[in-house]
Every structure is written in structure tokens, then in C-alpha cells.
Amino acid sequence: MNAPLTRRFVIDGDGRIGSPADAWRDFIASERARPIVGHAHAPEGLGRQARRLFRDFHLYDKPRHPAVPLLHWPLLRQVALAAHAGYCWAKLATAVARAHRRTAAAQAWDIARLAWREGLDAQTYYMQELYRAGRDRRAAETLTRYETKNGLFTALKRLAPRHAAERHPLGDKLAFHTRCRRHQVAAVPVYLTAIRGELAMVQSGIAAGQDLFVKPRHGKGARDTTLLRYAGAGAYRLPDGRVLSLDAYLDELARRSEKADYLVQPRLVNHADIADLATQSLIVIRVITCLDSAGVPQVTHGMLRVIGKLERSWNDSTEYAAPIDLMTGRMGAMTGDKLAGVLGWHDRHPVTGAPVSGRLLKAWPDVQAAAIRAHAAFTDRILLGWDIAVTPEGIVIVEGNAMPDVAFLQRVHRQPIGQSPLAPLLRHHLNRLEWQR
Structure with missing residues (x-):
């Protein structure tokens, strides 16, 4: 489709009549989707397909990444990305230029071009080593947290x-533990729950001298977790240095559970x-x-x-x-x-x-x-x-x-997901998502 001018109505290649604004949007989308020079017949990269589906099918559902909701507003998001790109470039361009012989100016051009063509930010550029040779193909195969966490994985879940x-x-975590037990999957045991101020035994087996681990029933990572080290004579040492009997600690935990539910589990060792x-x-x-x-x-x-x-x-x-x-x-x-x-x-x-x-x-x-x-x-x-x-x-x-998380996964393996063993499986499901729309 050729770029529209300022006509009141525009007729596209399919014979549809639209406004110049509609035509400009279609033109921009077609330019961004144009195959990389030298790869005119290359299939669409997995990352590019994921971002296209996320954008065109309006899959955005919740502001999960970044965690600040204001940074999901269109104008603020673009300003924040530009500022962060400047920060990343200023912090890393010289070191990358020394180590990989990609000049700072070339890196700046890469960042701008990949942001426009692939929707990738500067942090992705540096963390996924897109300054190395083959950057265009690898960029097209790279997934980001933005589309996956903010709606794409939710849409796949519905399939x-x-x-x-x-x-x-x-x-x-309690429902997870229950389902694992039902299917005889070896999961971390849950000894006790503290829910809305009430303690309940789930399964017995707290051995004398055993360290314990307390975690929120709902939570991510290690936030608000507590390691209880056995201190002898039925007492446990808390991270803040206090030593309490198990009963005294559980009374304290019951009070805390008025605001959030907790599970008591054994501490696992390596x-x-x-x-x-x-x-x-x-x-x-x-x-x-x-x-x-x-x-x-x-x-x-x-x-x-x-x-x-x-x-x-x-x-x-x-x-x-x-x-x-x-x-x-x-x-x-x-x-x-x-x-x-x-x-x-x-x-x-x-x-x-x-x-x-x-x-x-x-x-x-x-x-x-x-x-x-x-x-x-x-x-x-x-x-x-x-x-x-x-x-x-x-x-x-x-x-x-x-x-x-797809970002750290790709970095650790030094390989975009679109070039990994996950690619054909995920491609199948993305195609299903596209066919059902």
C-alpha cells in the first residue's frame, strides 16, 4: 500500500474506503512488517509474530510489566522508553564497543531501528546481545516481557x-500443593496454614530439629518469606535474631495472617x-x-x-x-x-x-x-x-x-526463543490463536 496523502477518502488495494488516518495506520503497519533486506522470503520471526498478535488482536489485559501502571500509558511509555534507552546507551555503549567492536554510534542506530521495526527496547538490545552479528534475525525471533506478561500468555492459556x-x-500455593498431592507429584509439603487468623494442620511430620520455611500463600519469588532455624529445646531463631518457641511464633503468625495468608513448610536443602x-x-x-x-x-x-x-x-x-x-x-x-x-x-x-x-x-x-x-x-x-x-x-x-520470564531465559541461553526448542511448539499455539480470531 502506498503512503496516503491528504485526500478525504482513501481506497485501499482491497477496494475498502477509509479515512486518511486509517490509511496512514495501515501504511505504518505494512512498513514495520516489511521483510528484512536480504531475507525477502524469510518466515515471520516468532517474536515478531507474538508482538503482531498482541498488538492487532488487542491482547493487552493487565499492567504486569513494567509494574508501574503509569508507564503503560502510551505517551508516558514512549517517553520512559526513550529516557531509558539514553541511560542504557550511556552506561554500556563504550564497554560494548571495546568488547565487540560495535561503535557507540552504530549501537545508537541499532537501538532506534530495532525499536521501530521490532518494538524492542534498549535493555533488550543489551541483555540479549543484539549488538552481535545476525542481530536482525535474532531480534525478530526474540520475545519480550511486555507482550508475554501483559496479555499474550493469558490469551494462550485460554486455548x-x-x-x-x-x-x-x-x-x-495451597491450591497448587493440593493439586500436586492429588496427582502424586512430589511437591514441597505444607505442614500448617495460617488463614485469616486461624491455624490449621494440613499434614503432620514436623521433625524435631527441623528448620522451617514460612511463605505467603499468594506471592512471587522470595517476598515476605521467613526462615526459622531450629535453636534447640523446641525454639526457633528468626532472621531478626529473636528466639521463640514454635507456639509463640505461630501465635504471631496467626495475627499476621489477618492481612495475608501464610504456609509453614520444611526448609529444603541442596x-x-x-x-x-x-x-x-x-x-x-x-x-x-x-x-x-x-x-x-x-x-x-x-x-x-x-x-x-x-x-x-x-x-x-x-x-x-x-x-x-x-x-x-x-x-x-x-x-x-x-x-x-x-x-x-x-x-x-x-x-x-x-x-x-x-x-x-x-x-x-x-x-x-x-x-x-x-x-x-x-x-x-x-x-x-x-x-x-x-x-x-x-x-x-x-x-x-x-x-x-522470557527475558532472562533467552539471555542465559544466549538464544532467542524463536531459535530454541520451544519455537515449533509455541509457533503452533500462536497459529491457533491467530486462526481462532
Whole structure:
């Protein structure tokens, strides 16, 4: 379609009559969708398809990313993205130019061009290393948090078959635990609940001398969690240094639950094979599973995660992760999720010094099998991210996530999702979404 001028009515190639404003919108959309030069017959990148469906089918539902609702307003969003692009460029352009021989001016042009053509921001440009060769193809295959978290994954969820009147939200950890028990999936036990001021026993088994972990029934990550270390004689030491009997602490927890529900669970510890990759926190293996065209779960990604903010002695809020080869179970280099460490790839753990790159995760076959069993209990979801612990007692499902983060996943694997084992599965479901509209 040629660019419209200022006529009162415009007739497009299909014979439809519209206003110049309508024609300009169609023209801009066609220009953004034009194939990359040199790839005239290349299929549409998975990331580009995801963003097109998100935009054209109006899939936006909630302001999940970024977390500040005002930054979802069109004008404010563009201003914020431009300001953040300037910040990222000023902070990283010189170091990237030195390390990768991509001049600061070329980086600025890349950022502007990929923002226009692909809808990618500067942080994605640097975190996904789009300054490297092949950037255009990889950019078209890259997914971002903006479309996935703000509506695309919700739309995909609706494509999955329902086995009940309501889907249990994976964010409800008590409902998650109940469903896992029903399907004999090895999940973290729940000893007690504290709900609206009332304590209730879910299952017995608190052993003498056992550390406990208290977490909100609804919550993400490690927010508002409490580790209770056994101090002897039936008492527990709290993170603030207080020592209380279990009964005294539970009375306090019951009062807190007037505002939010809590669960009391055993503290899990790491298997000796991986214990040197953390100091005191629980290491989890993030596994991505997706239903194939026959509705069978398949493992597409694995990575070992260590969350720095759970390590009080590190004074480090970075989340570190290393990719796991699906076939061999060997790990690659470790990296972090912070913009300041964008050039950081480590063969050894940057804090503990333990070897990472090339290290074999012996439990990997069992971890994969556990993820498949878990997804088989939740086939009313198409795509899921599992956090799985490797403990001395065996493999334990810690939690499931219906909106797993795609940005850090792609960074850790140094590979866009559109070029990963997830690509054909996700493409199938995106095509289903498009056909049903």
C-alpha cells in the first residue's frame, strides 16, 4: 500500500474506503512488517509474530510489566522508553564497543531501528546481545516481557482445555500443593496454614530439629518469606535474631495472617552435588515445559538458578543462572540478570568460585521427568515454568509459574526463543490463536 496523502477518502488495494488516518495506520503497519533486506522470503520471526498478535488482536489485559501502571500509558511509555534507552546507551555503549567492536554510534542506530521495526527496547538490545552479528534475525525471533506478561500468555492459556469449571491459579500455593498431592507429584509439603487468623494442620511430620520455611500463600519469588532455624529445646531463631518457641511464633503468625495468608513448610536443602553453588539458599532448576500439538508436555529449556538476595552474606541482589543442555545435562557459563553485568559470563560461580561451565547436573534426567509429570497434572495450561529443587531426599517441585520470564531465559541461553526448542511448539499455539480470531 502506498503512503496516503491528504485526500478525504482513501481506497485501499482491497477496494475498502477509509479515512486518511486509517490509511496512514495501515501504511505504518505494512512498513514495520516489511521483510528484512536480504531475507525477502524469510518466515515471520516468532517474536515478531507474538508482538503482531498482541498488538492487532488487542491482547493487552493487565499492567504486569513494567509494574508501574503509569508507564503503560502510551505517551508516558514512549517517553520512559526513550529516557531509558539514553541511560542504557550511556552506561554500556563504550564497554560494548571495546568488547565487540560495535561503535557507540552504530549501537545508537541499532537501538532506534530495532525499536521501530521490532518494538524492542534498549535493555533488550543489551541483555540479549543484539549488538552481535545476525542481530536482525535474532531480534525478530526474540520475545519480550511486555507482550508475554501483559496479555499474550493469558490469551494462550485460554486455548488449553479446561478440566474443571475454574482453573486453579498457580499463584495460590495451597491450591497448587493440593493439586500436586492429588496427582502424586512430589511437591514441597505444607505442614500448617495460617488463614485469616486461624491455624490449621494440613499434614503432620514436623521433625524435631527441623528448620522451617514460612511463605505467603499468594506471592512471587522470595517476598515476605521467613526462615526459622531450629535453636534447640523446641525454639526457633528468626532472621531478626529473636528466639521463640514454635507456639509463640505461630501465635504471631496467626495475627499476621489477618492481612495475608501464610504456609509453614520444611526448609529444603541442596543436594551435595550442587551445594557449593550457594551458601545457604535453595538452588532451583528452572524448567520450561510446553504442550505439543497432541497435548503432551515437552521440556524445552533448563537452567540452574541462584538468587543472590536470599544469600544475606553476599550483599548481592543479582540472580545468577547457567543453561543446562537438554541432552547431556551439562551446564554452560553463568551470567546475571542485572544490566550492569551485561558483559559478564563466568565459567566459575562469581561468588563461591565453584566450577559451573561444563559441569554435569547428574540429576537432570530425573528433573526433566519431574517437570513432565508436573505438567501432566496441569494440562489446562499450555506453557509453564517449573522451579525444581534437587535435595538429598530427591527431586521436589517448589512451584509452577504460568507466566515464566522470557527475558532472562533467552539471555542465559544466549538464544532467542524463536531459535530454541520451544519455537515449533509455541509457533503452533500462536497459529491457533491467530486462526481462532
